[in-house]
Amino acid sequence: MNKVSIKDIAKKAGVSITTVSIVLNGNGTERKISPSKIKKIMDVAAELNYRPNQQAKSLRTGKTYTLGLIVDDISNFFFSHLAKTVEEEADKFGYTVMFCSSENDEGKSRNVLGTLLNKQMDGYLIAPTSGMQQEINQLVQENKPLVLVDRFFQNSSASYVALDNYKGTFDSVTHLAKQGYSKIAIVTNDSEQIQLQERFEGYKTALRKHKIPFVPEYVKKIPFKFSAQKTVREIESFVAANPDVDAILFTSNNLGIPGLEGLRNLNKKVGNDIAVICFDDNDHFRLASPSITVISQPIRAIGKNALKILLDQIDKKELKQVKSVLLPNLIVRESTPVKASIIPAVKSKATDNTAKGKK
Amino acid sequence: MNKVSIKDIAKKAGVSITTVSIVLNGNGTERKISPSKIKKIMDVAAELNYRPNQQAKSLRTGKTYTLGLIVDDISNFFFSHLAKTVEEEADKFGYTVMFCSSENDEGKSRNVLGTLLNKQMDGYLIAPTSGMQQEINQLVQENKPLVLVDRFFQNSSASYVALDNYKGTFDSVTHLAKQGYSKIAIVTNDSEQIQLQERFEGYKTALRKHKIPFVPEYVKKIPFKFSAQKTVREIESFVAANPDVDAILFTSNNLGIPGLEGLRNLNKKVGNDIAVICFDDNDHFRLASPSITVISQPIRAIGKNALKILLDQIDKKELKQVKSVLLPNLIVRESTPVKASIIPAVKSKATDNTAKGKK
């Protein structure tokens, strides 16, 4: 193994380990170590292929230059892209990131958080499961650098960066209403997580605003734990049971993809038989035919903001709560055409419009 | 900060730190520490909310229980799913994983590897860029637990788990030939990476076997660094310049997605005007209309194998080279129908078959 330590360098260069440490940290000139010694030490270090042991450094200095990232599932589109930005930005500032998936499970969440805590991360970036509030508050109290992403807790003083989820669904329903839809269903997860609560609120409020009655049957809540397969089945039977629904709003990627699969299985033509909007953009929604109208999240901005806030906490050792709420972006595509039936006077034009979605 | 150490516990419990350490590591009974003392120590530790400092532990024991993962880009479908499996499996064995993106850049690769080395990972899982051979060999020589994924080096004794890439493209071309295509283009990256070389070889050999002439103009190599946008443009002009091509094989996800976008922009109907096969499955290829025939990689198996080999190296401290080559899976979908023109006798049936792809 690579067991070269500053002791070895010191011996070979004929100086003390103190001097080696000073020089290796680039403080040689400042501390007026003689240039010849500096050179000697650098040469020996290179020759021996010396690698500073970060564990030892960290133990002594208290800095690990490592950030902990806890997400639901790193293979999820949103989180993998978030992770990419976080890692990219962290790297710029000399930090590495350790990631853990909570699998949306409180037990696993607590475990991985504990592990990261033991490993002394310099800061934590967490998409918390709903039961983690107490642990999060505890960390805040202990003054640990921490920022929540994607979700947060109402009565917590933890900093966070999240989306204006309410606006996302509100804008979606408004768009659908304007296009002439009035039997708008929502498919969401059966979860206490605030971002889903907000998305649901936005849906309800927008319905009210557009004088569309809220129909409890049009609300489908799917347990988080369901596999994609099972989710497809659930959505199929939901859609089959509500044939009058003319538009569906999926509150996440994880529901939209199985949702489209379910609609295809039922032979429902998106954009024609039924309008579709989904939270989170991705390649499929963009390239599908018809392409899917989405509420896109500024993932890069979320990651950058979160990291900036975290680094500020780490540097200034101050934990003033920062709340960063970013705006969603409704991208209108082919899955939400003007509803043909409402404009019989210009039927041909409407058909034309809709047909575009089928090609 | 959480500054509770075993010293604090020792003081409060009225014992030595040695005893605390023994008890906290679960060796109290074995070492015949009196049960009352054990209980006392455990109670105090819980009361003080003690967290063992893994940095200190690692410095002393030489184990960090952390694995380093270096991928091209964590947001890439293949790598994010690989990361998920790796993390899941690692977690089962008490390891956490630190990930870094190499962005397919040698400089960044070297940097992140250096950082991970300093941080004393217990093992390394690396998708190496082509220039990393020397560093990798060095690690092997130093007996560092290491396994390469997705790619490897011919003359290196580093263990690896990879795909039979040759078979992937060979099977694809064979499938296309059987469906009646004979002007088969390949779009790949301009890279030395072995998996791409192998994919190219499989293409050429299959052409030869099926007596299809190799046409240099049908080969498009796109620089790795190109953005998705730029890749779309490149593919558009390539396709436009070769109107006689009747099938395209994309050697990766990162090319297939922009490829489909380019074809759409050119108004080329996949499955009708041109057949398409792509390496790596994903949601879009599965759900697209027409759905895309793919060569799918057993990502979970790749991750599990790699982790198993790595943990074996870590546990046994033996570095016998293990080469694990998994088989790709050709999933035939709608983008590669029987080519209509070759079976004029049963034209109606062929049309039928092809049409399926359009609906």
Added chain:
DNA sequence: CTGAAAGCGCTTACAG
């Protein structure tokens, strides 16, 4: 200008 010594928080022979 440079080095001896203490200490970060642990574990582990070793002694009694």
Added chain:
DNA sequence: CTGAAAGCGCTTACAG
């Protein structure tokens, strides 16, 4: 049965 001491590889006052 339990504890004093050394040491993992560093950094950092402090002294001279």
